[in-house]
Amino acid sequence: MSVSDATTALTEELAARDDMIVCEGLNKWFGDFQALDQITAVIKEREVVVVLGPSGSGKSTWIRCINRLEVHQEGRILVDGVELTNDLRNIEKIRSEVGMVFQQFNLFPHLTVLDNITLAPIWVRKKPKAEAEELARSLLERVGIPEQAEKYPGQLSGGQQQRVAIARALAMEPRIMLFDEPTSALDPEMIKEVLDVMKELALSGMTMMVVTHEMGFAREVADRVIFMEDGQIVETGTPEHFFTNPQEERTKLFLSQIL
Amino acid sequence: MTMPMGEGAVTAAAPAEAWADEREPAQKPEEPSLSAGEWLSRNLFSSAVNSVLTVVFTLLVLLAVRGLLNFTFSEERTWRAVKTNMRFLFTHAYPQEQYVRIWVCVGAIAVLSGLSIGLLAKTGRGISLKKLSMNLMGSGALIALGILLREPSAVVGDEGAVLHRDAAGAAGDSFVGWLDANALTVLGVLVLANVALAGWFHLQGTYLQGGPGPRVAHGVLVLASIGVLIVEQYAAGEVVREPFSEAMSDRAWWWLAAALLAGAGAAAWFGLGDSRRRNTFVPAMHVFFVVAGMAVLSGWVYPWGHYAFLEGEFISEPGSTVAMTTKLPWTVMWILLVGAYMLGRSLRTARAGPRLRLPLNLLWLLTPFVLYWAVLRDPDLDWDHVLTTDIPMALFFAAFGGLAIWFLAHPRVGEAGRIMAVVLVGVAALNWVAAFFGWYPMLQKARISFLLLAVIALLAHNFAGDRTQRMRLVAAWVALMAVFHWLVTLVNSPSTVKTPTDALVGGFSITLIVSTFTLLLAFPMGVLLALARTSKLPIFRVLSTVYIEVFRGVPLITLLFFFNVIFNLFLPQNMSLVDIAGATVGFALFSAAYLAENIRGGLQAVRRGQYEASDAVGFTTVQRTLFIVLPQALRVSIPPLVGQVIATFKETSLLAVVGIFDFLFIADKVISAQSEFLGVKREGLLFVSFIYWIFAYNMSKHSQRLEKRLGVGER
Numbered sequence: 001m002s003v004s005d006a007t008t009a010l011t012e013e014l015a016a017r018d019d020m021i022v023c024e025g026l027n028k029w030f031g032d033f034q035a036l037d038q039i040t041a042v043i044k045e046r047e048v049v050v051v052l053g054p055s056g057s058g059k060s061t062w063i064r065c066i067n068r069l070e071v072h073q074e075g076r077i078l079v080d081g082v083e084l085t086n087d088l089r090n091i092e093k094i095r096s097e098v099g100m101v102f103q104q105f106n107l108f109p110h111l112t113v114l115d116n117i118t119l120a121p122i123w124v125r126k127k128p129k130a131e132a133e134e135l136a137r138s139l140l141e142r143v144g145i146p147e148q149a150e151k152y153p154g155q156l157s158g159g160q161q162q163r164v165a166i167a168r169a170l171a172m173e174p175r176i177m178l179f180d181e182p183t184s185a186l187d188p189e190m191i192k193e194v195l196d197v198m199k200e201l202a203l204s205g206m207t208m209m210v211v212t213h214e215m216g217f218a219r220e221v222a223d224r225v226i227f228m229e230d231g232q233i234v235e236t237g238t239p240e241h242f243f244t245n246p247q248e249e250r251t252k253l254f255l256s257q258i259l
Numbered sequence: 260m261t262m263p264m265g266e267g268a269v270t271a272a273a274p275a276e277a278w279a280d281e282r283e284p285a286q287k288p289e290e291p292s293l294s295a296g297e298w299l300s301r302n303l304f305s306s307a308v309n310s311v312l313t314v315v316f317t318l319l320v321l322l323a324v325r326g327l328l329n330f331t332f333s334e335e336r337t338w339r340a341v342k343t344n345m346r347f348l349f350t351h352a353y354p355q356e357q358y359v360r361i362w363v364c365v366g367a368i369a370v371l372s373g374l375s376i377g378l379l380a381k382t383g384r385g386i387s388l389k390k391l392s393m394n395l396m397g398s399g400a401l402i403a404l405g406i407l408l409r410e411p412s413a414v415v416g417d418e419g420a421v422l423h424r425d426a427a428g429a430a431g432d433s434f435v436g437w438l439d440a441n442a443l444t445v446l447g448v449l450v451l452a453n454v455a456l457a458g459w460f461h462l463q464g465t466y467l468q469g470g471p472g473p474r475v476a477h478g479v480l481v482l483a484s485i486g487v488l489i490v491e492q493y494a495a496g497e498v499v500r501e502p503f504s505e506a507m508s509d510r511a512w513w514w515l516a517a518a519l520l521a522g523a524g525a526a527a528w529f530g531l532g533d534s535r536r537r538n539t540f541v542p543a544m545h546v547f548f549v550v551a552g553m554a555v556l557s558g559w560v561y562p563w564g565h566y567a568f569l570e571g572e573f574i575s576e577p578g579s580t581v582a583m584t585t586k587l588p589w590t591v592m593w594i595l596l597v598g599a600y601m602l603g604r605s606l607r608t609a610r611a612g613p614r615l616r617l618p619l620n621l622l623w624l625l626t627p628f629v630l631y632w633a634v635l636r637d638p639d640l641d642w643d644h645v646l647t648t649d650i651p652m653a654l655f656f657a658a659f660g661g662l663a664i665w666f667l668a669h670p671r672v673g674e675a676g677r678i679m680a681v682v683l684v685g686v687a688a689l690n691w692v693a694a695f696f697g698w699y700p701m702l703q704k705a706r707i708s709f710l711l712l713a714v715i716a717l718l719a720h721n722f723a724g725d726r727t728q729r730m731r732l733v734a735a736w737v738a739l740m741a742v743f744h745w746l747v748t749l750v751n752s753p754s755t756v757k758t759p760t761d762a763l764v765g766g767f768s769i770t771l772i773v774s775t776f777t778l779l780l781a782f783p784m785g786v787l788l789a790l791a792r793t794s795k796l797p798i799f800r801v802l803s804t805v806y807i808e809v810f811r812g813v814p815l816i817t818l819l820f821f822f823n824v825i826f827n828l829f830l831p832q833n834m835s836l837v838d839i840a841g842a843t844v845g846f847a848l849f850s851a852a853y854l855a856e857n858i859r860g861g862l863q864a865v866r867r868g869q870y871e872a873s874d875a876v877g878f879t880t881v882q883r884t885l886f887i888v889l890p891q892a893l894r895v896s897i898p899p900l901v902g903q904v905i906a907t908f909k910e911t912s913l914l915a916v917v918g919i920f921d922f923l924f925i926a927d928k929v930i931s932a933q934s935e936f937l938g939v940k941r942e943g944l945l946f947v948s949f950i951y952w953i954f955a956y957n958m959s960k961h962s963q964r965l966e967k968r969l970g971v972g973e974r
């Protein structure tokens with residue numbers, strides 16, 4: 001049995017279970033620089049995974065590969081049983097199931113908050129406008145800013161903008177949410193309001209993959225912590241295990257620097 | 260530097276107004292207005308250097324204004340040439356008995372403008388009474404200054420010739436004569452005194468603290484300089500000029516106007532307290548309506564005189580009021596404009612108001628076509644052909660295309676939709692290939708309809724949705740087909756309006772028509788070119804780059820000559836369009852290249868995060884471009900786009916080189932060849948520049964307002 005047959009068998013077998021994201025031997029290069037090196041990981045339904053690692057370790061690159069904002073060169077990614085290939089139909093399908101929240105919010109500045117949230121449900125999900133607006137208002141309620149619906153993003157604080165961005169992603173009714181350092185661009189007093197929303201989301205059973213430097217969030221909410229360095233996964237484990245009893249030298253070094 | 264005192268104060272107050280439009284600012288503590296002297300010393304004489312600059316540039320501006328006034332109002336000017344040829348300048352030889360069509364066009368635009376402004380425009384707070392009264396006083400003062408600065412009229416002898424001084428009577432004996440000879444020296448001395456004064460006070464370190472001394476001294480010196488400029492005129496040159504007292508009484512009407520304006524301004528200023536005049540606002544549109552209304556009214560009461568050039572006859576009746584054929588239509592236009600505005604205002608608060616936005620904007624888009632092809636051209640429809648061919652064909656495309664779109668816009672049409680779209684594209688392409696080889700005959704409009712349908716079929720899945728959404732798409736298609744087939748039918752029918760030239764109208768109308776159609780063609784082209792140039796597909800990138808570089812590298816005039824000659828060769832047999840069609844296409848191809856570059860700049864300003872966020876929520880490339888990227892890119896590129904629009908508007912004056920009777924051509928060549936006005940050019944040129952300037956200035960003002968309004972929520 002050749003190597004590729006083995007991986008196919010493995011991924012197929014894995015995908016049959018309740019696995020939301022399966023990454024299998026991912027390799028990615030930017031030019032000559034290898035940003036991802038043999039990443040293999042499985043994220044299960046309703047699981048909350050926090051990805052940690054020093055700057056430049058490839059956390060963003062990995063998370064962005066999962067909804068094809070970056071294209072991986074080797075290995076396989078399966079999202080909810082659908083493999084990411086160049087086939088546009090698969091990409092469309094996966095993107096409509098995966099919500100993403102960015103460090104810089106990336107709200108659409110020319111649209112009101114309400115339009116920011118309803119645009120994709122109307123045009124991608126083909127929802128009637130009234131229904132989409134109703135959903136948008138209930139989501140704004142959920143993230144705690146129902147009164148800001150008619151404003152423009154530029155008129156909101158950073159924390160409010162990030163909560164709108166979360167609502168925008170949720171409006172597509174995704175099964176998976178990806179967060180790439182959602183609180184790094186925020187002032188300290190706004191971080192909590194965003195983290196609270198994320199906690200509530202985790203408790204409601206959303207499958208989440210979160211890149212963050214908020215150790216408190218990782219300890220309290222994560223089911224699993226993945227530590228990356230130089231494009232590789234160095235160590236994986238539950239938060240207690242990870243923060244109290246790390247196995248790898250590199251993990252210990254990292255933790256000693258940030259804790 | 261031309262800034263009169265009033266203007267400066269206005270700009271100083273502007274920033275507060277800029278953002279007050281959109282959000283409620285926190286209540287700013289009231290600061291009382293500065294007194295005039297205080298304002299002057301803070302803004303114009305705040306330091307030695309500033310006060311010297313103020314004085315020197317004020318004098319330079321006054322000199323320039325005096326030159327312009329003397330040129331404009333000189334006895335040597337034949338303004339009758341412009342007055343007589345007013346219609347000629349604006350519409351050229353459009354037949355007199357059909358002239359009502361012109362007025363219908365102007366009226367339609369007046370109604371649409373009124374409605375749009377009333378319904379859509381963000382009016383903000385309007386103009387404060389402070390600003391208004393300052394402007395009134397300022398214009399009164401400007402008129403008074405103008406009266407004084409203008410050269411006195413030359414004295415005309417009994418035989419009608421201008422009287423000249425004999426050598427003996429020339430300058431030298433009186434003080435005025437001496438001043439004339441030494442005006443420059445005196446001015447120079449005054450300016451130097453000013454500089455010295457400013458420098459001395461500056462060295463003392465007491466310029467502003469030193470009490471009213473320096474200000475009064477400066478004031479006296481500046482007034483003395485202006486006095487020199489005025490007095491010196493009364494002895495200038497070789498000709499005999501009327502004395503001061505006569506000159507002033509000759510200009511009684513102007514004095515009256517100046518006094519009325521300044522008086523009204525002063526009454527408003529002093530009648531209200533400082534805080535009331537700053538916090539009472541008048542809508543800007545109302546001020547405009549009043550001014551326009553007074554202009555129209557003056558046509559009925561003031562003896563402007565009746566001048567015309569009708570059927571080869573020059574009419575000249577100085578003492579009478581304006582002709583009925585002028586004052587009546589303009590009165591109707593004013594009523595239409597104001598009426599439509601009031602209608603728009605009342606609809607704004609109505610429930611249907613917001614829903615009228617889209618139809619109104621579409622109407623604007625349609626208006627140029629309807630006005631030119633249906634109203635001005637009065638097509639002679641061949642009803643047999645219309646009933647047997649045109650209408651059935653339009654119905655067929657509406658029904659067939661409507662069904663196809665209904666099917667294609669179903670959210671779950673999937674693979675079947677793609678196949679159907681490809682088939683439609685194939686048919687459309689085949690039709691054009693067939694036309695090229697002459698395999699089977701087909702009306703051109705059928706080919707174009709097929710092509711439109713194919714493009715829409717390719718795009719339909721991007722706009723798929725629920726039943727209402729699909730109904731909307733089908734309705735849009737049916738409307739598009741109705742309008743398209745109707746317009747093609749109009750274009751294919753001969754015109755019943757007979758004019759001596761190939762183009763229906765000339766003069767300023769042709770400027771407006773050509774620039775409007777140029778922009779309607781060039782704008783979509785520019786957007787497509789810019790998108791192609793930034794696209795991922797190399798073939799698009801290369802094609803668009805080549806196009807842009809070629810058209811930017813060729814002089815516009817070459818293009819005009821070229822398209823003027825070859826355009827009709829590309830048209831199907833038995834069809835020929837007038838000259839201006841070729842010229843318009845040439846203009847459009849040229850501006851499209853420039854617009855594309857401007858829009859590309861805007862596209863590059865859209866952050867990468869915007870693309871990523873659009874992709875992450877699952878937009879297709881078309882949706883991302885239409886909903887997210889283009890709106891942001893276009894907003895960024897408003898200033899250069901408007902610059903390009905203004906450039907295109909002015910470049911239409913090149914139409915003259917391909918023998919089209921455009922605005923400039925009439926002023927420059929046609930009027931100066933008339934027997935009455937042989938060689939009279941300057942008046943016409945000045946008038947043409949003035950009209951061009953008014954339009955260009957308004958466009959640039961409007962774009963600034965647009966920018967400000969679209970800037971909402973920008974970080």
Ligand SMILES: Nc1ncnc2c1ncn2[C@@H]1O[C@H](COP(=O)(O)OP(=O)(O)OP(=O)(O)O)[C@@H](O)[C@H]1O
Nearest residue numbers: 030031033035053054055056057058059060061062
């Ligand atoms: N578009 C790109 N072109 C070239 N190199 C890139 C690109 N994007 C990322 N890289 C490189 O890949 C490596 C991983 O980057 P990545 O953004 O994934 O790091 P990260 O772990 O998210 O770091 P941080 O915590 O600073 O966000 C870095 O060394 C970076 O320089």
Ligand SMILES: [Mg+2]
Nearest residue numbers: 059060061181
């Ligand atoms: Mg990162």
